[in-house]
Amino acid sequence: MAIERLRVSCLEEGRKEGRAFFLKELTERQAFWPGLQVLRGDLKGAAETMRAFQSIWRRYGFTPEAFNLVNGRLLSTQRGYPLRPEMAESVYMLYDATRDPMWQAFGKDMIYSLQTRAKVKCGYAAVEDVEEHSLRDNMDSFFLAETCKYLYLLFDSQNFVNQHKNYVFNTEAHLIPILLQFVDPDYSSHDTSKP
Secondary structure, three states: EEEEHHHHHHHHHHOOOOOHHHHHHHEHHHHHHHHHHHHOOOOOHHHHHHHHHHHHHHHHOOOOOEEOOOEEEEEEOOOOOOOOOOHHHHHHHHHHHHHHHHHHHHHHHHHHHHHHHHEEEEEEEEEEEEEEEEEEOOOHHHHHHHHHHHHHHHHHHOHHHHHHHEEEEOOOOOEOOOOOOHOOOOOHHOOOOOO
């Protein structure tokens, strides 16, 4: 249902712009899009897009590298989930913007899948096939540096990042402070001798 709404939405947007547009597949890397929609202020659109990704996650326990929207099946060569952070990032951003507990519930679903299907003796393993839940013998560093960070922040409301709101994340989930001289046009009149 959510996937069909996404497909229709893409077609409608393409028609508005006078061009044909049809999204044939949904890739795991596209899961950053709802987060970008949040930053743009399109919370309704972000929620709709995330629900499409969420329906695939709930179907398989993970999001595959690519899902065919035409026939509703996995692509034979992109059935894995290498523990990518894009979905966790967008869920965190949606929750941060809306405080809707639905996004924390989805975060719990993600953690449950990771804990029950990807956890191994020495860490977590990338998923070779989301349907069979077979694992690879590797864990990319972005899992710890990004995926886990976003899932942690989703549930830690007392964390300084969630308290102060004066940080942005770069594409590798590193925190960058927002400096007043880039935001406040009157910053030059402030006393800069104090940090």
